[in-house]
Amino acid sequence: MSHQSSLRVVQWATGGVGRAAIQGVLAHPELELAGAWVHSPDKAGRDVGELAGLEPVGVHAVTSLAEVVALGADCVVYAPLVPDEEEVAALLRSGANVVTPVGWIFPDPARTAALREACLEGGSTLHGTGIHPGGITERFPLMVSAVTGSVTHVRAEEFSDIRTYDAPDVVRHVMGFGGTVEEAEASPMARLLGGGFKASVRMVVAELGFRAEEVRTTAENAVATAPIDSPIGVIEPGRVAGRRFRWDALVDGEPVVTAAVNWLMGEEHLAGTDGRPWTFGADGERFEIEVTGDPTVRLTLHGLQPESVAAGLVRNPGIVSTANHCVSAIPYVCAAEPGIRTYLDLPLIAGRAAPHLAR
Ligand SMILES: NC(=O)c1ccc[n+]([C@@H]2O[C@H](COP(=O)([O-])OP(=O)(O)OC[C@H]3O[C@@H](n4cnc5c(N)ncnc54)[C@H](OP(=O)(O)O)[C@@H]3O)[C@@H](O)[C@H]2O)c1
Structure with missing residues (x-):
């Protein structure tokens, strides 16, 4: 321009x-x-x-x-x-x-x-x-999809340590940390949060031309198993300290477009409802975009998460x-x-x- x-x-x-x-x-x-x-x-x-x-x-x-x-x-x-x-x-x-x-x-x-x-x-x-949402959830997946064909699945997924996000109101009220699992599940803010990600999923569905109608939301929570220091204060054992959401557009019951987040208050002292520990896995914090098709193309974004919790609290690159x-x-x-x-x-x-x- x-x-x-x-x-x-x-x-x-x-x-x-x-x-x-x-x-x-x-x-x-x-x-x-x-x-x-x-x-x-x-x-x-x-x-x-x-x-x-x-x-x-x-x-x-x-x-x-x-x-x-x-x-x-x-x-x-x-x-x-x-x-x-x-x-x-x-x-x-x-x-x-x-x-x-x-x-x-x-x-x-x-x-x-x-x-x-x-x-x-x-x-x-x-x-x-x-x-996320915005950019990584739809704009960049659409861009990647241009170099592949016969697309069967598009996924955009975040893996972030939320101890680095110094916005207590957002972390508590929008993202749903620190309360009981029941509170997190009942919060009206979950709808606000999901609204953005679902819109992103629908944009990819519309532009790629999938015959998907509904977007299914799946939520899992992890609770602290010992006190965890966080931007909203200490999260006590039993309170929500990890959240995973998936928003899947489905064709014949199978996901064709997925936006997902894995938000963890660090990788220690977190357990899912099945008692298993939650971590980011070997690849650490990142954003991933994967377009499954001919060929399947994967893009991993680093640099949007801070080097350390202390650095993130000063200036968070994702923000x-x-x-x-x-x-x-x-x-x-x-x-x-x-x-x-x-x-x-x-x-x-x-x-x-x-x-x-x-x-
Ligand atoms: N799409 C994305 O990728 C993305 C990423 C990050 C954040 N966000 C969204 O962007 C927004 C800002 O995030 P942030 O990280 O800047 O959060 P933040 O640091 O907590 O800032 C929130 C701002 O809202 C103001 N505020 C607080 N209560 C308010 C109220 N009742 N009415 C109006 N304003 C109020 C605060 O004012 P004071 O400073 O005067 O207290 C502050 O300026 C949030 O909605 C967040 O969900 C989106």
């Missing part, structure tokens, strides 16, 4: 993803930071660069939707704990494009009429992305990548036709050269 200059970007929420997105916007040659929305009152009015651990940049954090709209940004990177559809619709109606890691990766048209209308009213675009996937999409989303645009609609999204190497 021809590179446009100075698209004005507002960061919505300054948690791990939000702070990394601010850093990404400041390093991106076509983007300019216009502001940030913050949730905690103690962040209100603070310099946005400082909130992201950088030098002051001269723009200050705001706390209301009206203040964000008044900034008249080209794009908002929307990364709060949980999405609020009304809020997103208001941003879109105001003319701001929205890029987000909290949903809308492959939305059901029957459930998104209001958001589409908001896009048309504002002449704006909504794009859902991330890494930085999630933010970067949002930031990289901004120029393409701003140039897109109004509406909800997925990876299937947008051109190839790429990052940019480091500032000191750029032309």
Whole structure:
């Protein structure tokens, strides 16, 4: 694409993803930071660069939707704990494009009429992305599938140590750690979590043309067998310290597209309901993509998990990548036709050269 200059970007929420997105916007040659929305009152009015651990940049954090709209940004990177559809619709109606890691990766048209209308009213675009879901679950498997044929199965699977994810609210409430198995299984947030992964599975099903209709969810839990230190405090014996989910699209009862996660609070003192220990296996932490076909192609991604728990708590590469996937999409989303645009609609999204190497 021809590179446009100075698209004005507002960061919505300054948690791990939000702070990394601010850093990404400041390093991106076509983007300019216009502001940030913050949730905690103690962040209100603070310099946005400082909130992201950088030098002051001269723009200050705001706390209301009206203040964000008044900034008249080209794009908002929307990364709060949980999405609020009304809020997103208001941003879109105001003319701001929205890029987000909290949903809308492959939305059901029957459930998104209001958001589409908001896009048309504002002449704006909504794009859902991330890494998992988003990117590794569908965009990269689709890319790999192009070099194989007669595909019988597509799998994207994460193996991560969640002790490195310093987002206690997400780890506890969205991912379901630290409570009883019953609480984890009953949590309404499991539906929110599964919604994103199921959408990714449906995107691969649709583009590859499988005659799959349902997506089956399978969940397994591991509990601590001794106290485990974690970002949500000590997980006591008997409490949830490992989660495995599989979302399988089925044809004739057999999986054809699978998204799966193996989230473990380390590899010690964890046992499944059958009493067996849970580990990552010999290959360690990773993301795997496998397209079974002619030929079968496997891609393993390393580098998205930190070198150590301590390093991950300072800056987690998976969170930085999630933010970067949002930031990289901004120029393409701003140039897109109004509406909800997925990876299937947008051109190839790429990052940019480091500032000191750029032309
Ligand atoms: N798709 C993917 O691959 C992917 C990957 C990672 C994360 N995510 C999602 O991205 C979102 C942000 O993740 P994160 O790692 O940045 O989490 P985080 O570090 O916990 O940050 C959460 C942010 O939400 C704000 N917040 C807390 N309670 C809120 C509320 N009631 N209403 C509105 N905002 C609230 C927090 O504000 P304060 O900072 O002011 O407290 C914080 O800025 C989460 O929804 C997470 O599930 C997606």
